[in-house]
Amino acid sequence: MVDGKPCPCGQKATLEDCCGRYVTGDQWAPTAEALMRSRFTAYALGQVDYLLDTLHSSQRQRGEKLQLQRSLKQTRWLHLQVLQTEAGQPEDERGIVEFVAVYGLAKPMAGMAGLLGTARTETPQLAQMHERSRFVQEEGRWFYVDGDQLPDYKPQRNQPCWCGSGTKFKQCHG
Ligand SMILES: [Zn+2]
Ligand SMILES: [Zn+2]
DSSP states (O other), rough: OTTTBBBBTSSBBIIIIIIIITTTTSOOOOOOHHHHHHHHHHHHHHHHHHHHHOOGGGGOOOTTHHHHHHHHHHHHEEEEEEEEEEEEEETEEEEEEEEEEEEEEEEHHHHHHHTTTTTOOOOOOOEEEEEEEEEETTTEEEEEEEEOOOOOOOOOOOOBOTTTTBBGGGTOOO
């Protein structure tokens, strides 16, 4: 990992000082939110092993590694916003984190677009994943269990857009 790079999870800290130390396995994420952020960072960096290590044992499946690798190839995770958390502190056994993660599909339908003669855009189509995730802590380690997919998150008109552009929602995707 490169020194001094901002953390993909969106905190104002370098990757090293933020999620990097969890993704490398040097430390365990102390809270459900920290685990969630570090999992987003692992998605952004393609760290499949960390995603599997932090997935609760009840959710493990055959072929999951291949599936993850495939989905990581097609998706670029770009931006994370944590909307709210419940429990998930070091002294808790459970935690909930609601977040919006923004992703782009890498060269969506390039072959198909070519066939149809439509222009291929450089900028991927942005989409969001709005989820309420459940986490458990077992023997000092937080794990992701599962989550409920929620309808697309719509900020207030004058709040920053969900896509991470920094523009007000009403002037961006509003
Ligand atoms: Zn981070
Ligand atoms: Zn936007």
